Amino acid sequence: MTATPETPTRTQVRPKTEGWTQKKDAEGRPLLQFASPKRGKPPVHLADLSPAQRVEKVTELGMPGFRAAQLEKHYFVHGTHDPAAMTDLPAAGREEFVHGMLPPLLTEVRRLQTDRGDTIKFLWKLHGGALVESVLMRYPGRITLCVSSQAGCGMNCPFCATGQAGLTRNMSAAEIVAQVVRANRVIAEGQLGDPREFGHEGERVSNIVFMGMGEPLANYARVMQAVRVMVDKKHGLGMSARGITISTVGLVPAIRKLSDEGIPVTFALSLHAPDDELRDEMIPVNSRWKVDEALDAAREYFEKTGRRVSIEYALIKDMNDHGWRADLLGEKLNARGRGWVHVNPIPLNPTPGSVWTASTRAAQDEFVRRLEAHGIPTTIRDTRGKDIDGACGQLVATEADQDAAQATPAEV
Structure with missing residues (x-):
């Protein structure tokens, strides 16, 4: 590479934190966190699962597997996890079923x-x-x-x-x-x-x-x-x-x-x-x-x-x-x-x-x-x-x- 620093016409500001202290490791280097701290995990949601896994979980919850496709449409197309909006699902047990597959996350x-x-x-x-x-x-x-x-x-x-x-x-x-x-x-x-x-x-x-x-x-x-x-x-x-x-x-x-x-x-x-x-x-x-x-x-x-x-x-x-x-x-x-x-x-x-x-x-x-x-x-x-x-x-x-x-x- 041939580019080299030119004759300075402007100052060179060095990176440093302003208004906060950067976390350092034992050797004084900026601390890097690659692993997530062990904290409470969110409930498993339909979007965490593969299509096959969704069918499996639906059946585990006592519903026929085709209900997974209905939930996908409600959530991904209509953007809802509200059981009241899902009138194509049987009323009996609907709320528990939907919350089991689409727990609120945000x-x-x-x-x-x-x-x-x-x-x-x-x-x-x-x-x-x-x-x-x-x-x-x-x-x-x-x-x-x-x-x-x-x-x-x-x-x-x-x-x-x-x-x-x-x-x-x-x-x-x-x-x-x-x-x-x-x-x-x-x-x-x-x-x-x-x-x-x-x-x-x-x-x-x-x-x-x-x-x-x-x-x-x-x-x-x-x-x-x-x-x-x-x-x-x-x-x-x-x-x-x-x-x-x-x-x-x-x-x-x-x-x-x-x-x-x-x-x-x-x-x-x-x-x-x-x-x-x-x-x-x-x-x-x-x-x-x-x-x-x-x-x-x-x-x-x-x-x-x-x-x-x-x-x-x-x-x-x-x-x-x-x-x-x-x-x-x-x-x-x-x-x-x-x-x-x-x-x-x-x-x-x-x-x-x-x-x-x-x-x-x-x-x-x-x-x-x-x-x-x-x-x-x-x-x-x-x-x-x-x-x-x-x-x-x-x-x-x-x-x-x-x-x-x-x-x-x-x-x-």
Whole structure:
């Protein structure tokens, strides 16, 4: 690689936490949590099971197996777990049966909506009291839901609000899917704008981004079960795999595993720095798998799936937005071939207690210009929800959220 730091014309800000203390291990390195703490598990739900397992459980509950298909339609198509709405089921024992297969998983604590009404942030309380958020966004021609896969996050990145409290627990596959089901209900009820005015009746979430709370590939099995339910046209939500984006900060073994799944989701690598010296400080998991290892795994994903990879890059003023870093990134990407990758620079979203801020417009433009000069397709990310703390890196359960959750009874 030929790119080297240019003669400094701007200062080099070093990553550090502001307003909170980063958890460290016994050697003083940022603590990484890959295993979920042992906490109360949510009840098993229809979406946690394969179609065959659903039939088995239905029969265990004393109903004929074909009732599983009826429940799938009620939940995935109509978005309901209310027994009263399921008049095609026998009245005798209906409530117990439905709650046995479709136990309520998410309790809405609060929602915030932007003034334009095109973005809604939900705060959900999970089984056991853990809190997560998801963000629903209307764009021209599509509706995107940013879902959480963990309560909290164990990756401990100093510029991300979600990781400040560490990892509370992994979410179940059904809890992940439930965010989509609930969002579809909100859309159908016209709460993201009247579908007849902005889109069409029968609108649903069309795109999923696993960019909410948590590191998706650290909860691999449950995330993949959720994805299988999302793309299953007969027994699930029937979404397009190409409309689902799974992001990671660089868990290389899991990236390689994802490459072999045979489900052509969009893969996004949250890189944020092309040089190990800076990325070691910005992304603690870089101490396990370096930049070149993560990029090699990303290239392998493209080779095996044919799906172009996205590189996510949060632009932080005077930290990682120097022109020479754009050159180094362009060179590293091109060293692995052409046409396999797209870069999404994202102006940093401020988080509570942090003095870090987004790059200047001039620095953003220069960063993009240099990448494009290397022939790298580059698009500045259109971030949504900053005014409701719903943008990338802003999702965190505050003390006020905790208080509101305690006052909110669990849904039944």
